[in-house]
Amino acid sequence: MSLEQPQRPDVGVTPDGELNYDELAELLDGHVIDREQHENAEGFVIRPDEVSTVLQTLKQEAGFDHLSLVTSQEYQDRYESIYHLKKYKDPTQELSLVVPTTRDDPVSQSAASVFDTADWHEREAYDLVGIEYEDHPDLRRILLPETWQGHPLSKDYNQDQPQIVPLREHADPMEHRTEVPEEQDTMFINIGPHHPATHGVLHLKTVLDGEQVVDVDPDVGYLHRCEEQMCQQSTYRHQIMPYPDRWDYISAGMLNEWSYARAAEDLADVDVPDYAQIIRTMSAEMSRIAAHLLAVGTFALDIYGDFTAIFMYAITDREKVQNLLEDLSGQRLMFNYFRLGGVAWDLPEPRAEFFENVRSFCEYIPERLEEYHNLLTSNELFQSRVIDTGVLPTDVAKDYGATGPVARGSGVDYDLRRDDPYGYYDELEFDVITDDGCDNFSRAYVRLEEMRQSARIIEQCVDLLEDWPEDERDIQANVPRTLKPEPDTEVYRAVEGAKGELGIYIRSDGTDKPARFKIRSPSYCNLQTLEVMAEGEYVPDMVAALGSLDIVLGEVDR
């Protein structure tokens, strides 16, 4: 690293690593027209035509290199886009850029020229809320069909009006045929929405030159279930918690529930008892193992091309961890185990038996990892397929807001469990696995090794839980029956989900339901990188890259 320029300290950071918002405002000199106080960070209000200038300055001078999320919402008098900025080296240093636009002319400058990840976030904002972004490279609807009338999260949208789109208004897919120029070397092919390798209903509009991918345009939204809107119509205390299970439904439910729990507990100022935090940590890591096992199994499926040994082994092992989760929560898939302020109930009786089962599982995981390493990572044919294919360079990964194993496989040392500790993680010992390969192999390797770390965490949790005094086993804090946070409190909080940074933005309006509920889905952000990985590669490598991204369409489309 000696060839690089010496590291300049970021502007706006005090020597002890805290953010100095005044200095940041000074840096932006005159661009900041107002300052808001959000629960997680300060919000700088800027003019809609200065977005890219301000973001550029913040990215280069102040080191905000991670655009975590773009939230859009409509107030009575204005539209608002919020750019939630973080730093990859320290995600606790956060800043929100608030960009209001008038109701009559909801046009705002696009951030896509500074952060590639803004592309899809702004398309979603345009699609659902109706803000238009100037200079956006490709402002189309993303979750809803092209023929959709109106923007469903805007105030004047009529929720009761059925969307009747006559067939003649649909784009005729056959029309493309006649428009094809006589002499062309490329072939357009639809991969999905029904295809063995798309892991759900993903549609890849692919242009091939022979066997090589020239261009790929993922078309998402087939599984859009209005999760954000459903959460906005539910009460904080009990009604929202079942929904997170349905985002990343590959048994990562506990992790998803935690994302909502963390944001809502910050919003309502709820302290969670330590005992409950340990149970949360343990169950979340079990979820992570289950999710990673399936990820590795399906990745092998994509490379091997059949329901072969590795997939079946992974499913068999996943069954074991699911049995543990069932003992704990009573459910195998949609756990609904977390509550605001704790968890639903204590560990199952007899406790000793449960601990023994968990312990033997934790000892079993490293043994199995040897088997997976033998079958996958040390298999020469497998290596020749995945090494140096689907390359995602480190800085590109950051620009696209990649997180989780995808980022860590590209050498980005970023894990919210360590960098922005929550739950009981700061008391526990574990390593963050990274790999500099930036290819399909690295991502699979990182997932395999993360399972070992998860097993380590679970073992430590069991040690703590076993010795916990019997009269201090508080599983829930005292949380009022109805939660009504102060009006206009805004919070954005993220946890380390199975696929990456899973964040929730909530704005309250003084009632018992959120005024705006926004999900930062890691799969959604990671999927954007497919274009970078796939272009110029062969079709099988694109399929492998897609498998290594480990997307869950339930989380992408929400």
Place this chain on the structure above:
Amino acid sequence: MTLLPQKIADVIGIDSVFVDIFAAIIGAGLVGTLILIQSALAGPWAKRKITAAFTDRISVNKFGPLGVGIIIPDAVRLISKELIVPEGVDRPAWDIAPIILASSALLGFAVIPMGSLGPVNFQLADPEVGLVFVFAVASIASIALVMAGYASNNKYSFLGGLRAVAQNLAYEIPLIVVGISVVLFSGSLRTSEIVAAQQETLFELGPLAIPSWFAILNPFAFFLFLVANMAEVGRNPFDIPEAPTEIVAGHQTEYSSVYFVLLYLGEFVHIFLGGAIVATVFLGGPAGPVLPGLVWFLIKIWAMFLLTQWLRSAVPRVRIDQLIEIGWKGLLVLAFFNLFLTAGLVGVFAA
């Protein structure tokens, strides 16, 4: 040894050209049925059982001993499905392709010496160009794959068809070149003589007489032949023309019902033909102790089938460019090296 049609004609006992033709048809029917029974066992039942064993599962076990009865409902199911003809398919070619695929593989068995069961010798014909005939009819399958891929009016099928051609070109040349090296040993293309040449005892190992099977005589050629054969029958790690996770099902994508059965059947017969060629050329054909020749022959082709299923469970699929590279840069060079080496050795020993 009397060939099978001759034997049947002898049993009928009337000396007439019509009886010879009749006997030939009956003989062909017998051999065809024998092979189709193997495929029927392999497709719906053995494949499931073998894969299940590799992946710690149980698989079919309810109907008949070891679940072998599943073949009957499976056959009914496959045949009673609706035959969907997609819009815009190239009709005669699309219909003919499955038939060509299935029959080309079956045709190869005409010259394979399958050993005897009691007084009956299972071999339909024994022309002087036997080995060349087998390779020739086996390659017709590639034409069927291209026809199926091109006529289906589907881009996935099209890609599958193209991949099939690229793959077969890359592997058939090494396959045949390795085959020729065996011919140098036996001095004949006639399959029965290739088998006969392997009956001699190579050396004695205590009470065991090791026969001079070409697999023992030249294990290097045997290995090359196995690899090329795996690509020829399109099985892992070379199942690229189908590649379910990449191009859905390749040339099979648009086929349903009976046509699909024919394509599928053709593939299984092809695996068995591959096994039969390996057995004939390298493993002494139907030779073996105690058991009748036909049984040994079936054991050998089933061993090859088992090998394909084993690889399918354990080995990843290579990419199309890697496959072409292995074929042209690796196998072809090694195949010629093997040919010259064999020629040299045979020349020295003959002198």
